[in-house]
Amino acid sequence: MLTELHFGIQGVKDFQRNQSIFxxxxxxxxxxxxxxxxxxxxxxxxxxxxxxxSHLDIPNVSSAMGTAxxxxxxxxxxxxxxxxxxxxxxxxxxxxxxQAYANVVNELKKNNWRQFYYxxxxxxxxxxxxxxxxxK
Numbered sequence: 500m501l502t503e504l505h506f507g508i509q510g511v512k513d514f515q516r517n518q519s520i521f522x523x524x525x526x527x528x529x530x531x532x533x534x535x536x537x538x539x540x541x542x543x544x545x546x547x548x549x550x551x552x553s554h555l556d557i558p559n560v561s562s563a564m565g566t567a568x569x570x571x572x573x574x575x576x577x578x579x580x581x582x583x584x585x586x587x588x589x590x591x592x593x594x595x596x597x598q599a600y601a602n603v604v605n606e607l608k609k610n611n612w613r614q615f616y617y618x619x620x621x622x623x624x625x626x627x628x629x630x631x632x633x634x635k
Contacts, residue, residue: 502536504563505549510576514565534565534576548579553610557603559584597629 504513514534538544544560560583565576583603591599623631 501545501547502560502563503547503549504565504576504579506576506579508575510565510579511567514576519565532567534567536563537561543584546581546583548581550612553612555606555610555612557581557583600629600632 502513502517504510511534514536517536519534519536536544538561540561543558544563546557546560546563548555548557560581562582564580566578566580567575568577621631
């Protein structure tokens with residue numbers, strides 16, 4: 500089953516419609532709220548994330564977390580973190596794993612998505628991406 504997620508106020512409604520676990524710390528000093536969706540190993544999810552310009556389909560999802568910041572100017576979901584296995588079954592070859600990874604990267608490029616780098620994150624050369632992911 501496909502789960503559709505948006506950013507903004509619509510994103511809050513999307514998470515709630517899919518019966519997310521809601522951790523609302525908006526009344527606390529931290530000023531953040533989280534909405535979590537989880538899927539069991541036996542039934543991984545299919546998530547479609549929408550932006551104003553495009554969408555991205557992510558297969559074999561085990562969890563998705565929506566984050567909302569700034570309780571004073573509340574505008575809904577600002578970030579969505581997704582955990583995906585890239586593949587549904589265990590025991591696949593490294594080549595199959597790489598192909599599943601490449602499919603997601605190609606989908607990102609096709610829809611003009613760009614990677615966001617935190618200042619504290621390591622900068623990884625493109626040829627080392629898969630090696631870095633396997634070790635992390």
